[in-house]
Amino acid sequence: MGARPSEVVFTSGGTEADNLAIKGLFWARKRPRILISAVEHHAALDPAHWLADNQGAVVELLPVDAQGRVHPDTLRAAIDANPDDVALVSVMWANNEVGTIQPVPELAAIAHAHGVPIHSDAVQAIAQLPVNFAESGVDAMTISGHKVGGPMGVGALLLARGVDPVPVLHGGGQERDVRSGTLDAPAIAGFAAAVQASVDRRPEQAPRLAALRDDLVSRVRQAVPDVILNGDPTDRLPGNAHFTFPGCEGDALLMLLDAKGIECSTGSACSAGVAQPSHVLLAMDQDTARARGSLRFSLGHTSTQSDVDRVADVIAVVVERARRAGLT
Numbered sequence: 001m002g003a004r005p006s007e008v009v010f011t012s013g014g015t016e017a018d019n020l021a022i023k024g025l026f027w028a029r030k031r032p033r034i035l036i037s038a039v040e041h042h043a044a045l046d047p048a049h050w051l052a053d054n055q056g057a058v059v060e061l062l063p064v065d066a067q068g069r070v071h072p073d074t075l076r077a078a079i080d081a082n083p084d085d086v087a088l089v090s091v092m093w094a095n096n097e098v099g100t101i102q103p104v105p106e107l108a109a110i111a112h113a114h115g116v117p118i119h120s121d122a123v124q125a126i127a128q129l130p131v132n133f134a135e136s137g138v139d140a141m142t143i144s145g146h147k148v149g150g151p152m153g154v155g156a157l158l159l160a161r162g163v164d165p166v167p168v169l170h171g172g173g174q175e176r177d178v179r180s181g182t183l184d185a186p187a188i189a190g191f192a193a194a195v196q197a198s199v200d201r202r203p204e205q206a207p208r209l210a211a212l213r214d215d216l217v218s219r220v221r222q223a224v225p226d227v228i229l230n231g232d233p234t235d236r237l238p239g240n241a242h243f244t245f246p247g248c249e250g251d252a253l254l255m256l257l258d259a260k261g262i263e264c265s266t267g268s269a270c271s272a273g274v275a276q277p278s279h280v281l282l283a284m285d286q287d288t289a290r291a292r293g294s295l296r297f298s299l300g301h302t303s304t305q306s307d308v309d310r311v312a313d314v315i316a317v318v319v320e321r322a323r324r325a326g327l328t
């Protein structure tokens, strides 16, 4: 991934890596403003909000366009307002709900032009997109084992040389003294193998997934003509298709599809079960009803054409039934 061994700080997963980057850089920089995109995963948003509630941080949510992208001019204007006050910037590589890819190298160049460190959560991206830590220009990058087919409970913060966040965990001084604690070597070995396999296989997997996803999108559109594809139509994670089915409750769709053996997700998988419209869709200027009628299909290395065929075969009937059940 373009990181030197000394730039890999192992953690217990993406959540810890995001917390270390955001809290640690905020504490190290001793400046108030945290510029963070409005569509981040809660693992990045919540530590920023916690710092605002408890440590005097000023969190500025960078707005996104209707496709979920932070425009470079938006970041430039936010930093320019007072460059000396900015502790850090955090913008994810690709969104976990709608799949939109952010212009991270461009954003990194803007942050660096002002001497501000930038963190990117690349948890969703590394198996599906060419992500190179050194070339991206970011100072800190979050990755996680279980999103690349590796074990749960292990991840890493890639941390450029000379970037020194204040530790969240203090103790034995492991991992550059940034993350103390005896490392879970078996989990790390599994994580390393999974990252290696996913990076090696990406050149054939990504186009295969994109073709399956495109087929899924076009057949869902044929079956449900008023369906809306959320996120960027092309510049998105190859395995992501995120739809709004107008007039439906996402949870009703989820249950009807589950009964037919199809697993998908409303909102972020990590926050499913919490009956709130997705903050990502709301940030994309969607109204609550549209946000609540949304569903994400994720394709991965085990997905096949017959999985897509199955969705295409049942989606019209399922949507019809969910519409009759109505919005609550």
Ligand SMILES: Cc1ncc(COP(=O)(O)O)c(C=O)c1O
Residues within 6 Å of the ligand: 012, 013, 014, 015, 016, 018, 041, 043, 092, 095, 096, 121, 123, 124, 144, 145, 146, 153, 154, 155, 270
């Ligand atoms: C974009 C993103 N960041 C962070 C996380 C949290 O990672 P972990 O579950 O390894 O703590 C997730 C998990 O889904 C994610 O999708």
